[in-house]
Amino acid sequence: MSGGISRRDALVGGVAALGLLAAGCGRTKKTALAEPFTLGVASGEPTSDGVVLWTRLAPQPLAEDGLGGMPGRVVAVEWELAEDEQFRKVLRRGSVDAAAESAHSVHVEVEGLSSGAEYFYRFRAEGQVSPAGRTRTAPARGTGLPDNGSGTGGEMTMCFVSCSQYEHGYFTAYRRLAEEHPDLVLHLGDYIYEYQAGVYTLPEGNPRGHAGPETETLANYRQRHAQYKTDADLQAAHAIAPWAVVWDDHEVDNNWANLVYEKPEIPQPEFARRRAAAFQAYYENMPLRKSSMPNDGALQLYRRLHWGDLATFHMLDTRQYRDDQACGDGLKSCPARTDGARSITGAEQERWLLDGFRESRARWDVLGQQVFFAQLDLDPGAGEKNNLDAWDGYAANRDRVVQGWVDAKVRNPVVLTGDVHAAWAADIKQRWDDPGSATLGTELVATSITSGGDGTESRPDVEAVLPGNPHIRFFNNRRGYVRTRISPREVRADFRAVPYVSREGAPVETRASFVIEDGRPGLNPV
Structure with missing residues (x-):
């Protein structure tokens, strides 16, 4: 690269788009x-020929009305997509209107691109240019599985x-993730x-605070999303690769289930309005397609992404359609x-998922979903205690999946949580009460980016229950993410953590690594 600026400087380091003196992209106006x-x-x-590009205009991101300090008028936002990070080979450009009704967010669905290719993009609004982002398309389906490490299918x-x-805490783990230069990032809620501010407090105190009240209105949710998006480490992670996102509970309210609020004394119609506001703000602030645009208080979030013949990602929504938690939750x-x-x-989603298994021809079928899938008995004694907010509270539904x-003879099922x-990390067993029964799949669970604070090197309460759950193969209580390298031969999972x-x-290190071999479900320590 010319000028001595590396890709990491330009994208991970948050430097604005290179080549800003190119035609129409100056900052002098x-x-x-x-x-x-x-x-x-x-x-x-990402698809094999396209991707969604996103930004949102917000000169005053923490404005209490949730509109980011933007005027009520429509603002034209220009975009361009190039082969190179200097934007010397611009392939596509266009303009889209950003309106107050969508919090001046834009979702550009670019099509007709080459499969398995890397691209760079940026935006311009009223003479100012955004930072640049790196993205890529997926390999085309039916292109085979060359195991060449090229990222184009193998x-x-x-x-x-x-x-x-x-x-x-600070979102350092997002920064370390960006430094991995992944092909794809999944956010699971x-x-x-x-x-x-101050309601969900660490024992030692929170290092920084939320702006605004508890999120209940559209303005509240827009402001909260904007506060998170101002974080430079999160911005770096978004700018380095395409994302596929699904929500869990806190994008709306703790432990919500369908139209049932955590607090049963709150009338259901009031929660329906709150949920609709949260859905609207979620769509506005995520790089989702128009097919996920909220409609009549609902949002279609479960969908599939295909990475050539290598992997199919079945992205699930385990909140919007669930029955209320059993026995009062807990x-x-x-x-x-x-x-x-x-x-x-x-x-309906269960039928969609089972149909997807039957139709899949991928080497790896990956479920991107929110809550703990494997059975986990949290009683260290002879009794039983389960998390009723997770799949343990819906055991028959899990058995059917x-x-x-x-039944579909899925070659390699992997659940991400x-x-x-x-x-x-857990083996998914045919019978949970029989450690010798067949292992049918694998679950990998990412820790939090920050939730729970620094974490600890040991958790005696968890360590006490592990002997009664022999299918659980790994536990760690630090913050971070999971890096996977998926090839036709194996999935390697590295549990990356910051201290x-x-x-x-904070630096990052690998606390454990496992390999799942093609055609042989189960975790093999590395």
Whole structure:
């Protein structure tokens, strides 16, 4: 690269787009807006010939009305996509209107691109230019599986994350993830947290605070998303690769289930309005396609992404359609959790998932979803205690999913999970009460980015229950993410962790690595 500026300097380091003196992209014009790109840029939803490009204009991102200091008028936003990071070979450019009704967010669906290719993009609004982002398209399906490590069908690097509570620490793990230069990032929920400042507090105190009250209105949710998006480490992670996102509970409210609020004393119609506001703000602030635009208080979030013949990512929504948690929710023994009528996916999404298993020709079928999938008995004694907010509270639905991939002869099922603020790895067993029964799949659980604070080297409460759960192969209580390298031969999972989040600049290290071999479900330590 010319000028001695590396890709990491330009993208991870947050330097604005290179080549800004190219035609039409100067900063010399006096502008009508202050710096509008305070929330950075993002891309997502890669296909073999396209991708979504995202930004949102917000010169005053923490404005209480949620509109980011933008005027009520429509603002034209120009975009361009190039082969190179200097933008000397611009392939596509266009203009899209950003309106107050969508919080001046834009979602550009670019099509007709080459498959398995790297691109760079940026935006311009009223004379000002955004930082540049790096994105890529997926390999085309039917192109074979050359195991050449090229990233064009033979191998990919995918990182997945969850649970970034702004108050609980600094988003250094996002920065370290960006330095991995992944091909794809999956965010599995709790991208924001809804609490008013100081409500969800660490014992040692929170290192930084939320702006605004608990999120209940559209203005509240827009402001909260904007506060998170101002974080430079999060912006770096968005700018380095396309994302595929699903929500969990805190994007709306803690432990919500369908139209059931955490607090049963709140009338349901009031929660329906709050949920609709959260859905609207979520769409506005994520690089999602128009097919996910909210409609009549609902948002279509479950969908599939295909990475050539290598992997199919089945992205699930385990919140919007679930039955209310059994037995009043919580960690307890509850016979109702095995009720065959209870569902965490809803009947329609379950049919969609099982149909996808039958139709899949991918080497790896990956479920990107929110809550703990494997059974986990949290009673260290002879009794039983389960997390009723997770798949354990919907055990029959889980059994049907597992049987679905057995019936469809899914070659390599892998479940990815967030939510629990710690890293776990588990074998998925045919019978949970029989450690010698067949291993049918694998679960990898990402710890949080910050939620829970620095974490600890040991958790006696967890260590006490591990002997009673022999299918659990790994646990770690630090913050970070999971880096996977997916090839036709294997999935390698590296559990990456930072030693602290209470201050900035932490290094990252690998706390454990496992390999899942093609055609041989189960975890093999490296």
